[in-house]
Amino acid sequence: MTRSSDTHGSPRNDGNQHNGSSHDGGNAVDSLRALLAPTIDTRGNLREIILIPLAAVFMALLIGALIMMATSVEPHIILRSFVAMADGSVGSLNAISETLTASIPLVLAGLGIGLAFRAGLFNIGAEGQMVVGGLMAAVVSFSVTGLPMALHLPLVLVSGLLVGGLYAAIAGFLRAATGAHEVISTIMLNLISIRLLDYLLRQPFIQKEGRSDPISKAVLETAELPRLLSFIDPNLRLHFGLFLMLGAVILIYWLLYRSKLGFAFRISGENPDAARYAGIRAGLTIVIAMAIAGGLAGLAGAAQVTGVLGRATPGFTAGIGFDAIAVALLGRSHPVGILLAGVLFGALEAGGRQMQVDAGVSIDMISIIQALIIIFVAAPLLVKRIMPFLFADRPKEDADHG
Amino acid sequence: MFFKNVALTSGVAAAFMLAGASAASAFTACQVTDVGGIDDSGFNQTAWKGVQDSMKAYGIEGRYLESQSETDYEPNLNALLDAKCDVIISVGFLMADATATSAGANPDAKFSIVDMAYNPTIPNVLGMVFATNEAAFMAGYLAAGMTQTGVVGTFGGINIPPVTGFMDGFYYGVAYHNSQKGTSVQVLGWNPESKDGLFTGNFESLDDGRAFAQNLYDEGADIVMPVAGPVGLGSAALAAELGTDALKIIGVDADQTQTDPGNADVYLTSVLKRMDSTVMQVIKQTMDGKFDGGMMVGTLANDGVGLAPYHSFDGAVPAALKAEIEDIRSGIIAGSINVGG
Numbered sequence: 001m002t003r004s005s006d007t008h009g010s011p012r013n014d015g016n017q018h019n020g021s022s023h024d025g026g027n028a029v030d031s032l033r034a035l036l037a038p039t040i041d042t043r044g045n046l047r048e049i050i051l052i053p054l055a056a057v058f059m060a061l062l063i064g065a066l067i068m069m070a071t072s073v074e075p076h077i078i079l080r081s082f083v084a085m086a087d088g089s090v091g092s093l094n095a096i097s098e099t100l101t102a103s104i105p106l107v108l109a110g111l112g113i114g115l116a117f118r119a120g121l122f123n124i125g126a127e128g129q130m131v132v133g134g135l136m137a138a139v140v141s142f143s144v145t146g147l148p149m150a151l152h153l154p155l156v157l158v159s160g161l162l163v164g165g166l167y168a169a170i171a172g173f174l175r176a177a178t179g180a181h182e183v184i185s186t187i188m189l190n191l192i193s194i195r196l197l198d199y200l201l202r203q204p205f206i207q208k209e210g211r212s213d214p215i216s217k218a219v220l221e222t223a224e225l226p227r228l229l230s231f232i233d234p235n236l237r238l239h240f241g242l243f244l245m246l247g248a249v250i251l252i253y254w255l256l257y258r259s260k261l262g263f264a265f266r267i268s269g270e271n272p273d274a275a276r277y278a279g280i281r282a283g284l285t286i287v288i289a290m291a292i293a294g295g296l297a298g299l300a301g302a303a304q305v306t307g308v309l310g311r312a313t314p315g316f317t318a319g320i321g322f323d324a325i326a327v328a329l330l331g332r333s334h335p336v337g338i339l340l341a342g343v344l345f346g347a348l349e350a351g352g353r354q355m356q357v358d359a360g361v362s363i364d365m366i367s368i369i370q371a372l373i374i375i376f377v378a379a380p381l382l383v384k385r386i387m388p389f390l391f392a393d394r395p396k397e398d399a400d401h402g
Numbered sequence: 403m404f405f406k407n408v409a410l411t412s413g414v415a416a417a418f419m420l421a422g423a424s425a426a427s428a429f430t431a432c433q434v435t436d437v438g439g440i441d442d443s444g445f446n447q448t449a450w451k452g453v454q455d456s457m458k459a460y461g462i463e464g465r466y467l468e469s470q471s472e473t474d475y476e477p478n479l480n481a482l483l484d485a486k487c488d489v490i491i492s493v494g495f496l497m498a499d500a501t502a503t504s505a506g507a508n509p510d511a512k513f514s515i516v517d518m519a520y521n522p523t524i525p526n527v528l529g530m531v532f533a534t535n536e537a538a539f540m541a542g543y544l545a546a547g548m549t550q551t552g553v554v555g556t557f558g559g560i561n562i563p564p565v566t567g568f569m570d571g572f573y574y575g576v577a578y579h580n581s582q583k584g585t586s587v588q589v590l591g592w593n594p595e596s597k598d599g600l601f602t603g604n605f606e607s608l609d610d611g612r613a614f615a616q617n618l619y620d621e622g623a624d625i626v627m628p629v630a631g632p633v634g635l636g637s638a639a640l641a642a643e644l645g646t647d648a649l650k651i652i653g654v655d656a657d658q659t660q661t662d663p664g665n666a667d668v669y670l671t672s673v674l675k676r677m678d679s680t681v682m683q684v685i686k687q688t689m690d691g692k693f694d695g696g697m698m699v700g701t702l703a704n705d706g707v708g709l710a711p712y713h714s715f716d717g718a719v720p721a722a723l724k725a726e727i728e729d730i731r732s733g734i735i736a737g738s739i740n741v742g743g
Binding site for chain 1: 566
């Protein structure tokens with residue numbers, strides 16, 4: 001029953017190098033990996049997998065309320081803000097539509113990050129991959145003309161996916177070929193992508209006519225992801241990306257648990273040495289895992305551009321690529337978990353907006369609550385200490401985690 | 403114990419909420435800010451002041467939603483539509499597309515937008531635009547008259563008309579001083595012919611404000627006008643460190659001695675863009691049932707734009723220069739001075 005963090009600590013070691021003691025790392029990235037280890041074990045206690053995130057959300061909301069009290073928000077406003085949050089996330093058709101709309105890119109990018117986690121890779125670059133994927137999708141969406149929607153839209157989405165995948169594959173290749181750590185290289189690629197976006201948005205073949213600020217031309221109608229509920233109310237923004245998201249969840253589930261490639265990912269992530277002895281090509285696995293992760297992030301960017309925004313602007317990714325890391329963590333790198341976590345984060349975003357409208361509580365509160373959730377999820381022991389009654393019948397089981 | 407307390411508090415809270423719900427007033431004005439935030443000491447804050455003033459004057463209710471990124475514009479507008487707002491005010495040119503979309507989809511809702519005049523006009527959107535170049539022209543003349551180094555500077559947030567309007571006016575005001583007085587004061591950071599200059603690329607980073615002002619200072623500028631919302635607060639902080647003999651700042655949008663009291667004495671003056679008064683006007687018109695799509699222009703003549711008092715520099719600005727600037731004001735209003743250079 002005891003899951004030693006040592007076995008899971010090993011993915012930190014480069015697949016091409018001798019795997020020494022797993023305690024020798026000690027840098028920040030390694031400790032992050034060690035933290036991830038318990039979050040990607042699905043064969044642990046099922047109850048825990050469900051209870052810890054739920055308890056984390058509950059405690060985060062509670063602390064959120066305490067913070068509001070500390071900043072002298074009156075109690076009735078606090079209560080009203082939570083009512084508003086529920087109302088704005090699930091309280092009406094529009095609220096549900098907003099929640100799902102916000103969750104689409106989070107889930108898509110989160111799936112990619114989760115998959116990379118499984119393969120032992122920490123992909124911080126989803127933001128940059130979304131940027132290049134979304135920008136490519138935008139370019140294809142207005143520069144390719146005369147195609148029917150049935151061809152144009154898939155072309156746009158695939159081009160976003162491919163470019164995102166290629167961009168992430170750079171980091172994968174650098175890792176496999178030179179040992180350059182993907183955390184560093186993806187962070188750097190993020191910075192490059194953001195400047196590149198700013199530059200390209202000013203180029204005449206991308207920039208909207210008559211504007212001197214960085215903004216792209218509008219996505220052509222044949223490349224727009226159709227809105228699903230506009231026949232009820234034109235303000236409902238939920239779009240076809242919902243099916244992309246659900247399809248991706250199923251596909252990634254199949255890939256991870258039913259395919260040979262997924263097995264290679266997981267074994268490389270859990271124990272690179274065993275993977276090598278089993279004849280799995282470590283370098284290739286890393287590149288492919290990064291490429292798929294980047295492809296999903298690129299698709300997320302493409303879905304934002306063609307489904308929600310209608311054009312690319314300098315801040316169009318809005319930090320979703322970073323929030324998606326949190327989603328993958330909260331979802332414990334399991335496709336279904338990521339789906340649920342993404343919908344929760346979407347709900348927080350939609351609800352947070354309502355919270356500000358109805359109760360006048362700053363939307364920054366939502367960022368605080370999201371951060372608290374992550375802290376609690378990343379520290380399961382803390383959750384169990386605070387709420388021992390939830391885990392009462394196996395009190396000592398995970399005491400050796402710390 | 404801890405949980406029990408919270409539960410108790412919630413119970414009390416429920417009672418409070420029921421009491422509070424009945425006090426709703428009839429008219430609600432709502433506002434969506436741009437990414438600078440409601441407390442940016444300038445652009446968004448000034449527009450919000452218009453709603454706050456209306457709340458006091460007319461007893462209406464006011465609500466706002468802050469945009470954290472450009473992706474928030476549309477959902478924020480939608481959220482306010484759901485909140486039964488009588489008029490929705492979007493603050494800023496960058497929200498023009500989202501506002502137009504929202505207005506098209508909801509022909510019964512009333513919108514007003516700062517810094518955008520649609521062409522053709524949209525029947526349910528009232529645009530508020532400002533001839534900030536008129537007021538900035540005066541500021542440019544003042545800067546040219548006050549500089550010790552013969553170099554002044556400006557920089558913007560993003561290269562869009564509501565920003566570059568200030569920079570145009572500033573540039574031509576300096577040029578007017580040069581032609582009238584035979585000086586050769588140089589303007590860094592903006593070229594109205596090529597429509598290009600210095601831009602931070604955002605309306606948020608105080609660090610950028612500091613760095614850009616530092617660059618201009620290093621190039622010899624001793625007076626800088628940042629046109630980038632809260633970014634300029636970083637420039638003011640730098641000026642406070644260097645001392646006002648080395649660097650003075652010209653504020654924009656609001657009288658920044660009031661909105662940035664910590665660094666009040668670095669502001670030579672501020673170029674006022676009285677969004678508060680136009681927002682209040684829009685709310686009043688809507689309340690009186692006189693809302694009409696189209697546009698409202700703030701000029702020197704109708705006090706929609708202006709120059710703030712010199713405050714701590716009141717003694718330092720020569721009386722003759724003050725008089726000339728007043729002459730320029732009347733000249734611009736009368737049409738005898740062309741602010742377009």
